[in-house]
Amino acid sequence: TQLLEQSPQFLSIQEGENLTVYCNSSSVFSSLQWYRQEPGEGPVLLVTVVTGGEVKKLKRLTFQFGDARKDSSLHITAAQPGDTGLYLCAGDGGSQGNLIFGKGTKLSVKP
Amino acid sequence: NAGVTQTPKFRVLKTGQSMTLLCAQDMNHEYMYWYRQDPGMGLRLIHYSVGEGTTAKGEVPDGYNVSRLKKQNFLLGLESAAPSQTSVYFCASIQATRYNQPQHFGDGTRLSIL
Numbered sequence: 001t002q003l004l005e006q007s008p009q010f011l012s013i014q015e016g017e018n019l020t021v022y023c024n025s026s027s028v029f030s031s032l033q034w035y036r037q038e039p040g041e042g043p044v045l046l047v048t049v050v051t052g053g054e055v056k057k058l059k060r061l062t063f064q065f066g067d068a069r070k071d072s073s074l075h076i077t078a079a080q081p082g083d084t085g086l087y088l089c090a091g092d093g094g095s096q097g098n099l100i101f102g103k104g105t106k107l108s109v110k111p
Numbered sequence: 112n113a114g115v116t117q118t119p120k121f122r123v124l125k126t127g128q129s130m131t132l133l134c135a136q137d138m139n140h141e142y143m144y145w146y147r148q149d150p151g152m153g154l155r156l157i158h159y160s161v162g163e164g165t166t167a168k169g170e171v172p173d174g175y176n177v178s179r180l181k182k183q184n185f186l187l188g189l190e191s192a193a194p195s196q197t198s199v200y201f202c203a204s205i206q207a208t209r210y211n212q213p214q215h216f217g218d219g220t221r222l223s224i225l
Contacts, residue, residue, distance in 0.1 A: 042218050043214075044216070088153065093156075097159075097161075098156055098169065101146075101154040
């Protein structure tokens with residue numbers, strides 16, 4: 001059974017701080033996606049990483065896929081209150097397009 | 112752009128009652144999914160469909176049934192609701208199963224079983 005362990009589960013920081021969220025597995029994934037979810041809404045895709053060692057940047061967000069394609073990280077530089085939300089990593093679960101989700105990291109950025 | 116629409120948005124049921132959650136997408140997507148989201152558990156796949164007339168079980172299918180009679184609609188049924196089915200239910204869809212396709216989610220149905 002493929003599992004994705006996300007850490008930390010909760011993160012409360014002040015505006016301007018940096019943070020990193022980790023997504024780890026003992027299984028190899030052909031791709032990993034990161035979603036952001038706001039209260040009362042469904043998850044929205046931030047990025048997909050597909051190549052081991054790949055780094056993608058989305059403004060202040062930096063995503064990295066591990067060389068062995070078993071782990072990924074999300075780094076936010078100079079966090080802002082607008083970054084507050086639930087961050088979910090998801091790995092491809094097979095040929096039917098299924099996704100295996102981590103349990104999520106709930107981020108709160110205080111002004 | 113409507114995307115994925117879920118109805119109802121909220122519902123309270125008594126134990127043993129039945130109900131159907133509706134998911135409708137206007138993107139002509141082939142694949143559709145039903146997830147449940149519980150605190151600290153992330154999203155878990157209940158059932159999914161790879162095309163009109165097809166359905167398959169996911170990780171947590173017990174107590175649920177689904178139907179995909181029309182390509183744009185995916186229905187999730189609870190025949191006899193139980194308190195353990197209190198959750199937020201999300202529907203999602205994708206056009207194809209290539210690994211870089213994002214799943215498009217609805218805004219969820221919040222279901223409470225008393």
